[in-house]
Amino acid sequence: MYKVLIVDDDKTVRYMLKRFKKWDGYGFCIADEACDGKEALKKLSSGSFDLVITDIRMPGMTGIEFLHELKVRKMDICLILLSTYNDFEYAQQGIRLGVFDYMTKPVDDNILSEALERARKHLDEKKLLHLRLEKEKKLIDESLALYYPKSEEKKLVDLLFMGSDEVFAEAENIFSERVPRLDQDLFKIRMLFEKMTQNITEEIYKDFPWLEKIESMTLNIVFNHLKTIRDVKLAFLRYMRNMLEVIKKYELHHKDGIVKKTCQYVMDHVEENITLEDVANEVHVSKSYIGKLFKQKAGYNFTDYVTKVKMEHAKALLRTGDYKNYEVSERLGYSSPDYFCRLFKQYSGCTPLEFRKQGS
Numbered sequence: 001m002y003k004v005l006i007v008d009d010d011k012t013v014r015y016m017l018k019r020f021k022k023w024d025g026y027g028f029c030i031a032d033e034a035c036d037g038k039e040a041l042k043k044l045s046s047g048s049f050d051l052v053i054t055d056i057r058m059p060g061m062t063g064i065e066f067l068h069e070l071k072v073r074k075m076d077i078c079l080i081l082l083s084t085y086n087d088f089e090y091a092q093q094g095i096r097l098g099v100f101d102y103m104t105k106p107v108d109d110n111i112l113s114e115a116l117e118r119a120r121k122h123l124d125e126k127k128l129l130h131l132r133l134e135k136e137k138k139l140i141d142e143s144l145a146l147y148y149p150k151s152e153e154k155k156l157v158d159l160l161f162m163g164s165d166e167v168f169a170e171a172e173n174i175f176s177e178r179v180p181r182l183d184q185d186l187f188k189i190r191m192l193f194e195k196m197t198q199n200i201t202e203e204i205y206k207d208f209p210w211l212e213k214i215e216s217m218t219l220n221i222v223f224n225h226l227k228t229i230r231d232v233k234l235a236f237l238r239y240m241r242n243m244l245e246v247i248k249k250y251e252l253h254h255k256d257g258i259v260k261k262t263c264q265y266v267m268d269h270v271e272e273n274i275t276l277e278d279v280a281n282e283v284h285v286s287k288s289y290i291g292k293l294f295k296q297k298a299g300y301n302f303t304d305y306v307t308k309v310k311m312e313h314a315k316a317l318l319r320t321g322d323y324k325n326y327e328v329s330e331r332l333g334y335s336s337p338d339y340f341c342r343l344f345k346q347y348s349g350c351t352p353l354e355f356r357k358q359g360s
Helices: 011-018 039-045 063-072 085-096 109-144 150-162 164-179 188-205 213-221 229-247 257-268 274-285 285-298 302-318 326-329 337-348 351-359
Strands: 002-007 028-034 051-055 077-082 101-105
Touching: 002 011, 002 039, 002 109, 011 028, 011 213, 028 039, 039 051, 039 063, 051 063, 063 077, 063 188, 077 109, 101 109, 109 188, 150 188, 150 229, 164 188, 164 229, 188 257, 188 285, 213 229, 213 302, 257 274, 257 302, 274 285, 274 326, 285 302, 302 326, 302 337, 302 351, 326 337, 326 351, 337 351
Parallel strands: 002 028, 002 051, 051 077, 077 101
Antiparallel strands: none
């Protein structure tokens, strides 16, 4: 059975959809419902659904805004829009955004039946394609194991942890050396270098797990849509550049144990009120020594580093769409939302509200 999520602020509409008697006859079951787009996003994040039927006009977040958010979060879900005749222009926007189908209210049982029949065929085809690709991927994985540059991958990780620009030359060498061995096969090349980026990211996250909360979007490079070998190479090098920038941004490349522990403490306690005294108690040296050492190694003071980490975390929270400004401020340990907004604008060049609208 394919799972359905119904999204509409009108209880009557939700009730009428739920009382339709032929859901299971078309291979569907209603797994849950939501009264608006924000609630739907939370349910989609925590559960698995195959089909979403959503109203276009809802308070808080419209169906079109909901569609945009699904795109941003790369959620590949079959979606049917509900609209009135007056909402036809909105329905057209939805179609341009990739909505599967749309129906007008009140929903006619015959129209719903036809829509579900089309949706089931679409989902069946999607499932078969996924199974076929998984089977092909397994065969190719077995083939790639013969050519996988494990030792070279370790060297890339070591260079990243050192914050060394030599990582780019090493990445170029690996690419040039591996492509001929894979017979210039684009599919195999994409898979190998996607696997490498995933493994490298996992290695970095092992040492700095908090990074995944705030930088996963920056480090997520998609290979499967790339059209040429050159595109794969550029994507691989872009990933290396992004990862090196992340390492340097959070000062994770310092060999000095105290600086490293200081950075890790800040990242692990970003949602608390962090002071130098807290860090000093953690690493067992005086706060004045930590302050001087951090400024010497990083080139800026400890307070600025704390602000940087908090503002990057704020961006991650804002991207989810789940928190209001004052809620983000409270989570980061700021007593005043106005102060948080001023800090955010100084750091990012825009207000939290402008940042949301940019979809950054």
